[in-house]
Amino acid sequence: MASDIDRRASAERSAAGTTHGPLVLVEGLVKHFPIRTGLLGREAGRVHAVDGVSFEIQRGETLALVGESGCGKTTTGRLLLWLLEPTAGRVVFDGQDVSSFDRLGLRAFRRRAQIIFQDPFGSLNPRMTVGSVLREVLQVHGIARRGTAERQISELLDAVGLHADDASKYPHEFSGGQRQRIGIARALAVQPEFVVADEPVSALDVSVQAQVLNLLVDLQRRFSLTYLFITHDLSVVRQIADRVAVMYLGRVVELRDCEALFQGPLHPYTQALLSAVPDPEAGTDRQRIALSGEVASPANPPPGCPFHPRCPHPGKDETCSCVVPPLRALNGGAQAACHKI
Amino acid sequence: MSAPLLRVENLRTYFHTAEGVVRAVDGVSFTLGPGETLGIVGESGCGKTVACLSILRLIDPPGRIEPDSRISLRDRDLTAASEGEMRSVRGNEISMIFQEPMTSLNPVWTIGDQIAEALRTHRSARPAEARRRAAEMLRLVGIPNPEQRLDEYPHQFSGGMRQRAMIAMALACDPSVLIADEPTTALDVTIQAEILDLLARLQEQLGMGLIFVSHDLGIIAQIADRVIVMYAGQVVESGTADELFGRPRHPYSEGLLRATPRVGRRMRRLSVIPGSVASPKRWPPGCRFHPRCPYAWSRCREDVPPLPGEARASRCWLEEEPARRTGGWDELALAEDH
Numbered sequence: 001m002a003s004d005i006d007r008r009a010s011a012e013r014s015a016a017g018t019t020h021g022p023l024v025l026v027e028g029l030v031k032h033f034p035i036r037t038g039l040l041g042r043e044a045g046r047v048h049a050v051d052g053v054s055f056e057i058q059r060g061e062t063l064a065l066v067g068e069s070g071c072g073k074t075t076t077g078r079l080l081l082w083l084l085e086p087t088a089g090r091v092v093f094d095g096q097d098v099s100s101f102d103r104l105g106l107r108a109f110r111r112r113a114q115i116i117f118q119d120p121f122g123s124l125n126p127r128m129t130v131g132s133v134l135r136e137v138l139q140v141h142g143i144a145r146r147g148t149a150e151r152q153i154s155e156l157l158d159a160v161g162l163h164a165d166d167a168s169k170y171p172h173e174f175s176g177g178q179r180q181r182i183g184i185a186r187a188l189a190v191q192p193e194f195v196v197a198d199e200p201v202s203a204l205d206v207s208v209q210a211q212v213l214n215l216l217v218d219l220q221r222r223f224s225l226t227y228l229f230i231t232h233d234l235s236v237v238r239q240i241a242d243r244v245a246v247m248y249l250g251r252v253v254e255l256r257d258c259e260a261l262f263q264g265p266l267h268p269y270t271q272a273l274l275s276a277v278p279d280p281e282a283g284t285d286r287q288r289i290a291l292s293g294e295v296a297s298p299a300n301p302p303p304g305c306p307f308h309p310r311c312p313h314p315g316k317d318e319t320c321s322c323v324v325p326p327l328r329a330l331n332g333g334a335q336a337a338c339h340k341i
Numbered sequence: 342m343s344a345p346l347l348r349v350e351n352l353r354t355y356f357h358t359a360e361g362v363v364r365a366v367d368g369v370s371f372t373l374g375p376g377e378t379l380g381i382v383g384e385s386g387c388g389k390t391v392a393c394l395s396i397l398r399l400i401d402p403p404g405r406i407e408p409d410s411r412i413s414l415r416d417r418d419l420t421a422a423s424e425g426e427m428r429s430v431r432g433n434e435i436s437m438i439f440q441e442p443m444t445s446l447n448p449v450w451t452i453g454d455q456i457a458e459a460l461r462t463h464r465s466a467r468p469a470e471a472r473r474r475a476a477e478m479l480r481l482v483g484i485p486n487p488e489q490r491l492d493e494y495p496h497q498f499s500g501g502m503r504q505r506a507m508i509a510m511a512l513a514c515d516p517s518v519l520i521a522d523e524p525t526t527a528l529d530v531t532i533q534a535e536i537l538d539l540l541a542r543l544q545e546q547l548g549m550g551l552i553f554v555s556h557d558l559g560i561i562a563q564i565a566d567r568v569i570v571m572y573a574g575q576v577v578e579s580g581t582a583d584e585l586f587g588r589p590r591h592p593y594s595e596g597l598l599r600a601t602p603r604v605g606r607r608m609r610r611l612s613v614i615p616g617s618v619a620s621p622k623r624w625p626p627g628c629r630f631h632p633r634c635p636y637a638w639s640r641c642r643e644d645v646p647p648l649p650g651e652a653r654a655s656r657c658w659l660e661e662e663p664a665r666r667t668g669g670w671d672e673l674a675l676a677e678d679h
Contacts, residue, residue: 068529068530068531068532069529175617175618176385176617177617178617205384205385205556205617205618206384206556206558206597206600206601207384207596207597207600207613207614207617207618207633208614208617208618209600209602210600210602210611210612210613210614211613211614211615213602213611214610214611214613217610232529232530233602234530234604235559235601235602235603235604236602238602238603238604238606238607239602239607239608239611258607259607262604262607272531273530273531274604275534276530276531276533276534277530277559277604278533278537278557278559278560278562278563279559279562279603279604279605280558280559280561280562280586280598280601280603281562281586281603281605281606288534288538290534290535290538291531291535294499294501294502294532295529
């Protein structure tokens, strides 16, 4: 069904920017947050949330950004959307450096790049009906033409599997999964090309999670979307990603095609992470790689390889604790940051 | 099989609110043997947490454990026990650990004092003795430098260490039953793996019965001997972990397994259970799963299916009319594709 939103989406797609090269490119992205103490707020240290991250996202692909809490995956997502400004490095969107955008340029950028949040409860205003949430987005971005807003809203609701009548309801009248659909509708209202989905199914029950994941895949196909999918859940990643970037303490430690990563993880951290995910099919007889210790604080990252204090690799040596391994290109398009690969 | 340690029979916990009666737990029965791990799996609102809190009688008004519910620890009927008797059961014979260790620890007490409190209350231990035992417990759960860490406060512990401290506290009095309610849900997956290993090891070492509650089928498959699946306040299927994960019989367990993304393989498309989890304010009539079930027929909409037996059972009319098990989730997936 080629509705109005499909037609406009494709018309804008061909009008906007170049159509070759990666849609998103980040180079040497760094974000440090100052730790302030005392009455005068003196800077007592810095949290190294993101510490030199580079990658590309091709048009129409899903890049998954995975890692445990505090690894910097959410901060990276916010930096890409310029919701945070990086301490160093750059974000290039469709060939243009985002830092060069003026106010109008940034507003145009926000129409092309959107975000879906984890918490479908906290990210919707409880006093606004679903219709008014969507209408506001359409108005702010000047998309709603007189008289067509209502039709656009019902098309949006239909696209995410809700009913046109739902526009007059309030968020509390919906279940968690339905609220996440509203969050998706809101992100799609501006017909973006790029969507950062930050843990979009983590708060949902298993039976509902599958519905929302399938919806995201369908919408990607229908609207030619490019996704950065941020999650801690590797079993979800395997179902929807084209490529995967694994983060640890603010750095990407492995970046490659999804299936290749799951079939033969290269970095010792990826190996341990994969082995720790429970799987109802594998039962009790899986070999788990036990890690000792805990993730270091990003306020005080260890010297050398950020993973070296916990690394189970038998060949771990002096170099690992002194020199930061760069993310290197390996055979078959894989990239990994480890001295021992 | 040895005599059960804990027996729960026809447990019903209702909340009598102004808007009506919420039947959060509605006729749940199970047993737990010494050294056994019972997994309780279900989605949010299925009643698994309320069932656990009911065992410890930690239900506040308007909630109430309804008459005819029976919870027995060995030969003692806990539903008839006085509040004083229950205080001597909690944290002593039956302990519980919760999902979020930060909210279950007192931020203004040191970790050592919190572990020692249980020992001083239940065992009348002297301060020095309690402290020695607290350090021993921290060592048992794998916290390095226990003597030093006893004097630290919860905020000085990381998430994984806090959960270890919670476990140490729960085990200080050598309980015969440990109830763990989503103990690893708030933790990172590598830390979760460590905690699961720790619980399995301690259980073997101490021989206690463990009730492990989770929404995560993978975790339950890994840790449980026997499993009950809950939906809408009731047990819908029970069996050993192998039976349940190998040959699920109830359509809900079957659907849940199919909808769970596997880290071990890429699925062409995730199978979906339509609709959303039923609301405890108004359970559907007949079989409570029928509005979401791909097999449902007229009988399911009208008559409530029983749970025949306890060891291996499915609360489903398909048990009586197996010929109706056709199409099901496969057909639903096909229909969704087109």
